[in-house]
Amino acid sequence: MTEEQRALRDGLREVLAARPDWRALEEIGYFGVRLPDPEGLGLGLPEAVLLTAEAGRALVDGPLIGSQLAPGEGPVTAVRLPEARVGGRAEALVPWLAKPGATEPGATAPVTAVPGAREPVTAVPGADGSVPGAGGAQLARAVLVLGPGGGARLLRDPDALPRVPRPSVDPAAGLSAVPVEALRGAGEPYPARTAEGGGPGLFAEAVLLTAAYQLGIAEWAVASAVEYARVREQFGRPIGAFQAVQHLCADLLVRAETARAAVYAAAVSGDPVEIAGAKLLADRAAVDNARGCLQVHGGMGFTWEGGVHRYLKRAWWLRRRFADPVGCAERLAASLT
Amino acid sequence: MRLADTPRQADFRAELRAWLAKTLPELPPAPDPADWPGRRAYDLGWQRRLFEAGYAGLNWPRDSGGRGLGPAEHLVFLEETELAGAPYVGACFVGLLHAGPTVAAEGTAGQRARWLPPILRGEEVWCQGFSEPDAGSDLASLRTRAVRDGDAYVVSGSKIWTSHAEVADWCELLVRTDPEAPRHRGISWLAMPMDAPGVTVRPLATLAGTTEFAELFLDEVRIPVGNRVGAENDGWRVTNVTLSFERGTAFASEAVACRRELRQLAALARENGCWEDDALRRRIGALAAEFGALWRLVQWNVSQAAAGEEGARSASAKGGGGRREGVPGPGGSVFKLRFSEARQELYELAADVLGDDSLLLGHPFTAARLQGLSYTIAAGTSQIQRNIVAQRILGLPKGG
Numbered sequence: 001m002t003e004e005q006r007a008l009r010d011g012l013r014e015v016l017a018a019r020p021d022w023r024a025l026e027e028i029g030y031f032g033v034r035l036p037d038p039e040g041l042g043l044g045l046p047e048a049v050l051l052t053a054e055a056g057r058a059l060v061d062g063p064l065i066g067s068q069l070a071p072g073e074g075p076v077t078a079v080r081l082p083e084a085r086v087g088g089r090a091e092a093l094v095p096w097l098a099k100p101g102a103t104e105p106g107a108t109a110p111v112t113a114v115p116g117a118r119e120p121v122t123a124v125p126g127a128d129g130s131v132p133g134a135g136g137a138q139l140a141r142a143v144l145v146l147g148p149g150g151g152a153r154l155l156r157d158p159d160a161l162p163r164v165p166r167p168s169v170d171p172a173a174g175l176s177a178v179p180v181e182a183l184r185g186a187g188e189p190y191p192a193r194t195a196e197g198g199g200p201g202l203f204a205e206a207v208l209l210t211a212a213y214q215l216g217i218a219e220w221a222v223a224s225a226v227e228y229a230r231v232r233e234q235f236g237r238p239i240g241a242f243q244a245v246q247h248l249c250a251d252l253l254v255r256a257e258t259a260r261a262a263v264y265a266a267a268v269s270g271d272p273v274e275i276a277g278a279k280l281l282a283d284r285a286a287v288d289n290a291r292g293c294l295q296v297h298g299g300m301g302f303t304w305e306g307g308v309h310r311y312l313k314r315a316w317w318l319r320r321r322f323a324d325p326v327g328c329a330e331r332l333a334a335s336l337t
Numbered sequence: 338m339r340l341a342d343t344p345r346q347a348d349f350r351a352e353l354r355a356w357l358a359k360t361l362p363e364l365p366p367a368p369d370p371a372d373w374p375g376r377r378a379y380d381l382g383w384q385r386r387l388f389e390a391g392y393a394g395l396n397w398p399r400d401s402g403g404r405g406l407g408p409a410e411h412l413v414f415l416e417e418t419e420l421a422g423a424p425y426v427g428a429c430f431v432g433l434l435h436a437g438p439t440v441a442a443e444g445t446a447g448q449r450a451r452w453l454p455p456i457l458r459g460e461e462v463w464c465q466g467f468s469e470p471d472a473g474s475d476l477a478s479l480r481t482r483a484v485r486d487g488d489a490y491v492v493s494g495s496k497i498w499t500s501h502a503e504v505a506d507w508c509e510l511l512v513r514t515d516p517e518a519p520r521h522r523g524i525s526w527l528a529m530p531m532d533a534p535g536v537t538v539r540p541l542a543t544l545a546g547t548t549e550f551a552e553l554f555l556d557e558v559r560i561p562v563g564n565r566v567g568a569e570n571d572g573w574r575v576t577n578v579t580l581s582f583e584r585g586t587a588f589a590s591e592a593v594a595c596r597r598e599l600r601q602l603a604a605l606a607r608e609n610g611c612w613e614d615d616a617l618r619r620r621i622g623a624l625a626a627e628f629g630a631l632w633r634l635v636q637w638n639v640s641q642a643a644a645g646e647e648g649a650r651s652a653s654a655k656g657g658g659g660r661r662e663g664v665p666g667p668g669g670s671v672f673k674l675r676f677s678e679a680r681q682e683l684y685e686l687a688a689d690v691l692g693d694d695s696l697l698l699g700h701p702f703t704a705a706r707l708q709g710l711s712y713t714i715a716a717g718t719s720q721i722q723r724n725i726v727a728q729r730i731l732g733l734p735k736g737g
Contacts, residue, residue, distance in 0.1 A: 226731045241736035246727030250674070253726055257671045261637050262630035277626030326619060333622030336603035 001264075005050055008043075012054045020058035030055070030064075035071045045205065049212040049267040056216020056286075059311060061172040065209045065321075066144050069202055070154065070190065078144045078206050080322050081183055093320075094143070094163065094178050144190060145183050146203045146322075155187035170313040200270040207323045208266055211279040214286035215263045217315050218256040221289035224308070225249055225296040232298075239296070248296060252289045259285035273335040280328035286315035342413070350413050356390055357421040364424070370547050370704075377462060377504040380427035384459030393457040394433075401441040401453045408639045412589060419593035426590075428501045432456040432463035436509040439526070443567045443575045452507070452528065464505035466496040466529065466553060467576075473498070474721045476511075477520040477573065481555060483512035483527065489559040490514070490527065492535075495552060498715075502538045502551035505531050510560075515570050526572035528564040535559075545707035546698075588669075588676060589635045595628040595680055598705070602683070606690045620686055627679045631672065638668045670722040671730070677712035677719060684709045 001009075008028075015024045025031065032040025033048045041047070048068050055064055066078035079094045143155040155161065161183070163176040190202075200208070226249055229240030239245050259282040266278035290312035294301035301308045319325065342350060364383070368375030387393045396411040397403020404410075426433055437456045440448055455461040472479040481494025492512055502508070508529045515523030529536070535558035540548040567575035603621055606612045684706035688695035695703055713719040727733045 222731070226733065229733060237736060238734055240727075240733035243724070246731075246733050247720070247723040249731055249733060250723035250726035253731060254671050254674050258627070258630045258634060258675055261634035262626065264637070265630075265633040274629060277629050280623060280626045281630055325623070328626070329619035329622035331622070332625040333603070333618045336600055336621065336625055 001050075005047060008047060009050045009054060012051055013057065016054060016058035016060065020060055022060065022062055025051075025055060025060060025064075031067055031075075032071060034068065040071065045199065045208070045270065046264075046267040049208060049263065052209050052212040053216040053219070053263070056213035056314075057220045059217070059220070059314060064213065065206055066142075068209050069146075069152075069206055070142070070144050076142045076144050076154075078146055078322075079178075079183065080203070080206070081145055081147050081180065093166070094176050094183075143187070144202075145187065146206060147184075150201050150203055152190040152202050153185070153187040154190040161186065168317070170310075170317040172310070173314065173317050200272055200275060203322070204270075204272045204275050207279050208263070208275045210318050210322050211259075211263050211266070211275070211282035214279075214282035214315060214318055215256070215259050217311050217318075218252075218259055218282065218285035218289040220311060221286075221293035222249070222252045222256050225252055225289075225293040228300075229296055245296060248292055252292050255281075255285040255289055273332060276323060276328040276331040279323045280325055280332070283315070283319040283325055283328075287312070287319055290315045343409075346409055346413055349410055350417060353392065353414060353417050354421070356392075357417060357423060360386060360390070361421060361423060367424070373503045373548070377428050380424065380429050381459040381462065383424045384426075384429050384433075384457075386459075388458045393459075394437075394453075397437070397441055397453070397457070400446075401437075401449050402457045403441075412636060412639060415590040416593050419590045420597060422597070428462045428504060429456070429459070431465045431501065431505075431509065432461065432507075435465060436463040436507070436528075439509065439575060439578070440528075440566055442578050443526075447563075448528075448566060461506040462501060462504055463507045463509060464499050464501045464531070466499055466508040466510035468496060468498045470495065470497050474718050477524070479511055479513060479524065481510075481512050482516065483514050483525060483560070485514070485562070486559075488562050490525075490562060490565070492527070492529070492555050492558045492560055495554050497541075497552050498550045499538075499553050500550045502531070502553055503540055503548070507531060508553070511572055511576065514572075518570060521573045523570050524572040525569050526566045526575045527560050528566065529558065529560050533558050533560065543708075544710065545704065547708075549708075588673060589639070591680070592628065592632045592635050592672075592676060595676075595683060596625075596632065598687075599625055599628055599683060602687050602690060602702070605687075609690070609692075611690045617686070617689060624679065624683055624686065627675070628683075631676050631679065634672050638672060641668065670717075670725045673716065674719055674722045674726070680712055681709050 012025075012028050012030070015028055018024070028051070029041045030051055033043050033051060034040060034045070036042050052064060052068065063075050063077035066076035069078055070076040077094070141156075141158075143158045143161075145153045145155065147153070161178055163178045166175045166177055168175040199205070226240065229245050229249060230238055232239050240249070259278070262274070262278040262281045266274040290308065294308045294312060297306060297308050300306040323331075365379070368379045370376070384393065391404065392414065394401065394403030395406045395414050396408060397405070399405040433456060437453055440452050444452070452461075456463070466481075467476060467479075469479050469481060481492060481496065483490040483492045485491075490512065492510070494512070496508075496510075499508070508531055510527045510529045511524055512527055513523050514525040517523070531538075535556040537554040537556070539552045539554065541550055541552055543549050599621065603612070606617065606621065611617055684702060687702040688706060691700060691702060694700055695706070697703060717725075728735055
């Protein structure tokens with residue numbers, strides 16, 4: 001990691017610690033990371049990965065992945081068009097991001113300019129004036145559909161699609177069912193970034209960025225579990241002094257570090273097999289670490305107010321996005337020739 | 338993290354690959370694992386070839402007979418030799434990866450000149466006299482005593498789990514020189530000639546049926562004071578100085594070995610039809626992700642160690658007594674924890690691919706499965722490693 005990358009990461013970590021929301025991401029230039037200067041920061045995929053991991057660490061809500069894939073389009077949610085499977089469902093579960101204002105009746109809409117967006121993005125103010133992502137009030141104004149063959153299409157009017165909202169396990173991440181046929185061929189072709197730069201392609205980038213967010217969750221879980229284990233006392237001493245808890249925490253770190261090595265390396269190499277491996281390990285680290293963190297928190301972990309569950313639910317949610325463990329394992333197995 | 342070779346590293350890689358392709362077919366057949374003299378000759382012979390070709394001690398300082406190259410070249414060496422199926426360091430392990438670097442870092446000019454060139458030239462084998470019957474994971478409780486008598490220490494006690502003791506010329510020996518001092522403070526590091534009067538080696542059979550290690554009985558063995566590396570009673574720090582750096586690379590070639598073995602397993606599964614088993618194939622795929630990540634973690638640890646080497650040295654100079662306690666560097670503990678478990682999972686997976694053949698002693702994967710049971714025990718058990726990670730990296734309180 002270069003000094004510049006470290007500074008970028010630490011800067012965002014500091015900002016998000018104070019205010020884990022969209023505006024904070026916007027201020028540091030997250031949405032223009034990969035746009036050329038002066039419109040954006042002129043940085044690459046590795047930097048986008050580092051910053052997305054920070055967003056995961058702070059559990060920032062909203063369509064981050066899509067927005068990194070479509071710089072210049074404002075908040076975009078990306079959806080993977082399911083590949084044809086025998087007996088496969090004829091609908092796609094789209095992490096739906098409602099049009100601003102739709103779920104917050106009476107909200108007035110201030111204008112927030114996202115760097116690199118072609119137009120100002122209208123967003124809903126929260127109680128503190130920030131842009132909320134929670135409670136289903138979400139932000140995307142466009143949907144990027146990633147096809148199985150690597151192509152992509154951009155839908156500027158997602159409302160035109162037929163969709164049925166579905167209750168999502170993650171309170172901040174909505175889901176809608178949309179017939180695959182309606183997604184296929186809809187919108188306009190979106191130029192894939194693969195040809196000129198020799199990069200991994202849009203779809204693999206989505207997988208990698210999702211892994212990066214999961215890495216952030218895994219790293220948060222280590223920090224949160226350890227912090228709690230240091231202060232929470234039982235039997236007259238901190239629970240972190242008990243070997244059983246120490247070993248649980250050590251395993252959290254091992255999973256996070258292994259995932260970190262995989263995600264960073266995949267971000268630099270851009271190799272699709274390495275990206276699949278990174279997603280597999282980051283999914284595992286996020287889910288198992290959030291689970292372990294919840295265990296360390298005990299009764300507080302099972303309490304809604306405690307908030308640990310939000311990380312676990314997001315980790316479950318992202319594990320299903322773009323590349324699931326089965327798909328990743330198959331990709332890796334196929335590479336062993 | 339830099340992943341691509343620099344032009345210089347790429348040249349080095351190509352040259353090494355060509356040399357391996359030419360040299361490996363010329364090697365004599367590998368010896369029987371039970372034939373210790375044969376294994377000694379084979380392992381030293383390979384080291385001699387490396388030395389003659391300029392591939393010995395790549396990352397050792399020049400004044401120790403090494404090439405003085407950086408960690409990146411060393412990793413290229415480990416990766417290419419392992420991928421090419423070159424012999425493992427074997428009997429040269431302790432000399433090359435532990436005793437040698439310790440002498441290089443802490444020894445006098447005379448000690449470096451005496452002990453280091455024979456290690457690099459493939460002339461002398463070292464073994465490690467650390468563990469004792471009552472001091473395995475709790476190494477600092479060791480009791481083998483050394484009493485000063487003129488210009489020699491008189492050493493009595495016993496060591497156990499001493500790999501390569503049967504064929505070693507030297508033993509890096511940890512002894513207690515001050516029984517009154519706190520546990521970590523009364524220990525000294527000595528180089529003991531294995532042919533000294535009073536040294537008895539009794540081979541121990543492992544659960545694999547091989548004699549990988551031995552018990553060492555020391556009965557009033559006289560060791561010259563000049564064989565002490567570092568100050569008297571400072572042996573614990575001496576040992577730890579190099580351990581943290583070595584831990585990263587000592588396992589590096591094994592991380593590459595895992596990737597190679599997994600490919601072999603995949604080929605085997607394709608041959609015998611197991612590949613059609615979805616669950617099994619996906620387990621193989623998931624392990625591929627692990628081994629890929631572990632190799633990246635090695636690269637990361639080594640590059641971090643290289644970047645922080647100056648800082649670490651000045652910190653230990655300032656601290657005087659060195660690090661508080663314990664053995665390997667914390668980054669190495671993270672790697673070793675996952676590596677040792679993942680490699681055991683690989684052999685369990687291999688057993689599922691082999692079916693009943695996994696019960697036959699002759700199969701390489703069966704031998705590896707047996708041998709692999711040591712991974713979560715040797716060089717600090719997984720439980721000790723978790724303690725180290727929890728207390729020294731995560732800063733959780735000691736106790737319970």
